[in-house]
Amino acid sequence: MIVTHALTKRFGRILAVDSVDLRVAEGDRYGFLGPNGSGKTTLVRMLLGLVYATSGEIELMGRPVPKRVAEVLPEVGALVEGPAAYPHLSGRRNMALLDAAGKGGPMRSRKRRVDDALEQVGLASIDSRPVKAYSLGMRQRLGIASALLRKPRLLVLDEPTNGLDPRGIKEVRELLITLNEGGTTVFLSSHLLAEVEQLCTRIGVVDRGRLVLEDDVSGMRAPTGRILVDTPDPTAAAALLDGQLEARDGERLIVRHADPAELNALLVQGGVRVAAINPERRSLEQVVLDVTGAGSDRFDGRTP
Amino acid sequence: MIVVELRKLALRPRVWASLFLLCLLPAIVGVFLATADFAPPPGQGGAFLSAVLSNGSLYPAAALALVLPIFLPLSVAVTAGDSIAGEASSGMLRYLLARPVGRTRLLAAKFVALAVFILVAVLLVVATSLALGLWLFGGGAEAVGGPGGVTSLSGPTLSTTGLGLRLLGAIGYIIVSMLGFGAIGVFLSTVSDSALGAALGALGVLITSSVLETLDAAAVVKPYLPTHYWLSWIDFFRDPVFWRNIDSGLLLQAGYIVVFFGAAWANFATKDVTS
Numbered sequence: 001m002i003v004t005h006a007l008t009k010r011f012g013r014i015l016a017v018d019s020v021d022l023r024v025a026e027g028d029r030y031g032f033l034g035p036n037g038s039g040k041t042t043l044v045r046m047l048l049g050l051v052y053a054t055s056g057e058i059e060l061m062g063r064p065v066p067k068r069v070a071e072v073l074p075e076v077g078a079l080v081e082g083p084a085a086y087p088h089l090s091g092r093r094n095m096a097l098l099d100a101a102g103k104g105g106p107m108r109s110r111k112r113r114v115d116d117a118l119e120q121v122g123l124a125s126i127d128s129r130p131v132k133a134y135s136l137g138m139r140q141r142l143g144i145a146s147a148l149l150r151k152p153r154l155l156v157l158d159e160p161t162n163g164l165d166p167r168g169i170k171e172v173r174e175l176l177i178t179l180n181e182g183g184t185t186v187f188l189s190s191h192l193l194a195e196v197e198q199l200c201t202r203i204g205v206v207d208r209g210r211l212v213l214e215d216d217v218s219g220m221r222a223p224t225g226r227i228l229v230d231t232p233d234p235t236a237a238a239a240l241l242d243g244q245l246e247a248r249d250g251e252r253l254i255v256r257h258a259d260p261a262e263l264n265a266l267l268v269q270g271g272v273r274v275a276a277i278n279p280e281r282r283s284l285e286q287v288v289l290d291v292t293g294a295g296s297d298r299f300d301g302r303t304p
Numbered sequence: 305m306i307v308v309e310l311r312k313l314a315l316r317p318r319v320w321a322s323l324f325l326l327c328l329l330p331a332i333v334g335v336f337l338a339t340a341d342f343a344p345p346p347g348q349g350g351a352f353l354s355a356v357l358s359n360g361s362l363y364p365a366a367a368l369a370l371v372l373p374i375f376l377p378l379s380v381a382v383t384a385g386d387s388i389a390g391e392a393s394s395g396m397l398r399y400l401l402a403r404p405v406g407r408t409r410l411l412a413a414k415f416v417a418l419a420v421f422i423l424v425a426v427l428l429v430v431a432t433s434l435a436l437g438l439w440l441f442g443g444g445a446e447a448v449g450g451p452g453g454v455t456s457l458s459g460p461t462l463s464t465t466g467l468g469l470r471l472l473g474a475i476g477y478i479i480v481s482m483l484g485f486g487a488i489g490v491f492l493s494t495v496s497d498s499a500l501g502a503a504l505g506a507l508g509v510l511i512t513s514s515v516l517e518t519l520d521a522a523a524v525v526k527p528y529l530p531t532h533y534w535l536s537w538i539d540f541f542r543d544p545v546f547w548r549n550i551d552s553g554l555l556l557q558a559g560y561i562v563v564f565f566g567a568a569w570a571n572f573a574t575k576d577v578t579s
Contacts, residue, residue, distance in 0.1 A: 011576075048402045050577040073404035080402070084395025089315060100308045102403035146399065 001026045001154055001185045002047060007056035009042055016042040018209035019056065024187055024202075029180050031200030031217075032189040035292055039209040040189045041081050044158050047187075048078055061154070074102065077152035079160055083143020087132035091123065091142045094131060098146055105150070117145040122171060136163035144172065148179075155179065158189045173199050197284045207292040220287050223279040227260050229253045229267070230276040240270040254280070305409050309417035313383075319421065322379040326425055327432040329375055330367030334433070338440040352541075356441060361464075363437025364430040364471060365541060368478060371429055372534060376422075377510050380482050383421050384489025385503030387414040388572060392497045392579035407573050415490060415565060422482045426475050462543065470545070474537040477550060481534050484557030485510065487564035488530070494572040497579050527552070530560055 002024035009017040017039040024030045034040050045051040047058060049069035058065040060072045085094040095114045099105060105113060118124055121141040131139065140163045147155060155176070161169045176199060180186050190196050196203060203220065205213040213220075226246060231237050234251050247254040257263045264277050313319050337357065352366035388411070391397040400410060462470070489506035496502045513531040516522040526532055533553025539546035 045398070045576075045578065048398075049404070050398055050401055052574070052576060070404050070406060073402060076402070078399070078402045080398050082395070084399055086312070086315075086394060086396065088317065093315070097308055097312065098399060098403065100311075101305060101400055101405050 001028070001061060002030075002187065003059040004043075004047075005057045005059075007043070007046065007058060008054050009039075009046060009051065010054045015209050017046070017053075020206070020209075020211045022204060022211060023214065024185065026185055027180070027183065028202050029176070029186045029200045030188065031196035031203045032187065032206065033193065033196055033203060033288055034189075034191065034206035036191060038206050038292070040191075040206060041158060043206070044078075044080055044156055044189055047156060048073065048076070048080065050080070074150060075153045076156060077147035077150065077154070078156045079143050079147045080156070080158050082159070082162065083139045083146070085131040085139065085142060088130050090128040091126055091131055091134070091138075091145075092118070092128065094142070095146055095149060099149055102150070113149060117148045118142075120148055120175060121145045122168075137165060137168050140164055141168070144175075152184065154185045154187065156187045156189075159192075160188065160190075161192070161195055169195070193285050193288060203284070205288055205291055212291045213287070217284070220284065221281050223281055225256065225258065226280040227255045227257050227263055228276075228278045228280050229255055229263070229274060231267070231272055231274050233272050236270070237267060237272045240267065240272060251275070305405060305413040306416050309413045310420060313417055313421060319383070322382065323425055323428055326371055326375055326379060326429055330363070330370050330429060330433045331436055333370055334363060334367075334436050334440055356437060358441070360437030360439070360441030361434065361467065363441065364433045365474065365538075366437075367429050367433035368426070368474065369535075369538070372478065372537075373514075376425065376429075376478075376482060377485055378507065379425060380418070380422060380486045381489050381503045381506035381510070382499075384418055384486040385493050385501075385506055386499040387418065387490050388493040388568075389496050389502045390493075390499040392577070393499060395579065397579055398577055401577060408569060411490070411494070411565075411569055411572055415487070418486045418490065419479070419483055422479050422486065426478055426482075430471070430475065462541075470540040473545070474540045477537040477540070477553065478534075480554055480557045481537075484560035484564075485530055487561045487568070491564040491568040491571070494568045494575065528556065530556075532556065 002022060004020055004022040006019040006021065007017055008015070008019050020039075020043060022043075032040055032043075042051060046053050047060060047065065049066035052066060060069070061075065063069075063072050065072070085091065086097070089097070092114055095117065096110055099110050099113060100107070115124070118126060121144045123138065123141050123145060126138075131142065134142065140160070144157070144160055147157065157176075160176075161172050164172060173195070176186050176188070186199075188196065188200060197217070200217060202216050203214070204211055229237065230252055232251060234248060234253060237253055238245055238248060241253070241255055244256050245253060246256050255263060260277050260279050264274055267274050267277075333353075334356075337353065352362055352369060356363045356366045388397070391400060401407065485506070488509055489502060492502040492505040493499065496505070510531065513529040516525065516529055517531060533549055533556055536549035536553045539550055
């Protein structure tokens with residue numbers, strides 16, 4: 001769906017995107033993670049043909065960008081760096097203008113298209129107040145509705161849940177999952193780990209313009225081979241597990257062991273009461289923090 | 305896309321406010337003239353103002369002479385400056401281009417919309433001032449006692465159809481003049497992301513040009529100043545029509561349109577849209 005090869009963008013002396021090789025397959029829910037200022041938005045803009053690459057290639061649905069971007073953009077819905085609208089017009093009017101601006105889609109069905117998109121994001125019964133009177137969450141929903149206007153095959157969303165309350169975030173997540181199950185590829189750029197962790201099947205991490213990690217979420221979060229055991233009898237357990245015990249913190253033990261069920265049986269047979277037992281998994285946060293540096297919005301005394 | 309741009313203009317309260325103000329200035333002047341009831345001495349005040357008292361149907365020409373130096377270019381500068389930069393600052397530019405709307409198409413639609421705006425502005429000024437002129441000063445017949453003709457600037461009397469044709473010619477000429485100036489505004493609008501900055505830049509060009517116009521030392525560049533032939537539309541009201549300046553003016557404005565629209569296109573088509 002999206003393939004980039006050695007994609008590079010330089011703004012004067014600043015290297016915003018540094019030879020990125022991105023691969024997003026059809027049907028993915030791809031999470032694009034990175035600290036602030038790491039080049040996420042620049043890359044998204046290059047995908048949409050808004051910013052021209054300094055070097056490297058982009059292919060969107062098999063077509064080169066920006067050369068033949070006009071052929072693929074009708075099938076792409078985008079939300080880039082927050083929603084935008086003409087503030088003095090109503091949301092419906094804004095969407096109708098945007099719909100009329102692009103090719104395709106007869107005028108007769110315009111109202112229906114707009115209504116469908118608004119309904120999908122929960123703005124079905126919005127009145128005719130101008131967008132400047134909208135709340136942040138309503139604007140965000142309107143932005144997502146605009147992206148959905150053409151029933152796109154690929155959704156490119158930059159921080160889609162910005163400004164939404166927890167219920168709104170959940171609704172958007174469910175909407176994206178439903179769309180994805182219907183065949184839409186979702187490319188989500190975000191710095192909110194929890195959001196990506198709950199939604200995405202595949203993750204790319206960018207840091208200072210470079211793609212430092214690209215993997216399936218399941219692969220990233222594979223068990224580490226260690227087991228966390230909570231027990232009210234830590235001393236007895238420690239004695240029992242001599243050699244396999246890696247760390248002990250009050251009533252929590254970290255044990256190197258392959259199988260939690262077997263370990264549990266072993267502990268119980270040895271007379272140790274077990275309150276909780278779980279295989280240790282790396283959190284996405286840990287994975288991302290391991291591969292990224294401080295965001296470029298931080299300016300400490302020393303250079304990194 | 306052109307339809308969309310026109311709809312956007314029409315839905316904008318600011319556009320209507322500027323059109324209203326354009327029509328207001330001639331109306332104010334007309335009311336003062338009518339109440340004072342004595343003509344400005346010929347050769348002073350705005351063009352045609354002395355002739356208007358005797359024939360109200362000449363008032364549209366006087367009104368155009370009133371709005372042309374400042375008010376009309378001002379509203380053109382604001383609209384042209386807003387064309388691309390306004391979309392950029394509202395954030396809609398990226399969504400329009402990702403729609404996708406081709407960059408050349410968007411720019412062309414903006415330019416056509418600007419032309420329509422100028423046309424509507426000039427026509428509104430003419431229509432309101434014609435109505436006002438006829439109402440305040442009459443059609444000229446009873447004032448002069450003559451056959452209802454209008455005296456041309458050169459002396460001979462003009463027929464009503466002749467006057468109409470001359471007025472149409474003048475309107476067309478003014479629209480082309482404003483488009484040449486508007487092209488500068490559109491170009492600046494693709495350079496800056498601030499609509500205000502682009503409009504002020506265009507006004508800066510206007511003021512510079514007007515200042516140089518009065519400066520004898522700048523005689524060399526005078527024939528190339530954007531404002532140099534602006535007032536030549538008055539030549540349509542001479543008898544016979546004095547074509548030389550009109551032709552030069554049209555040629556000069558065509559040059560400005562080609563150069564600055566070309567520059568706007570070259571800049572916009574290759575620009576990174578980061579707004």
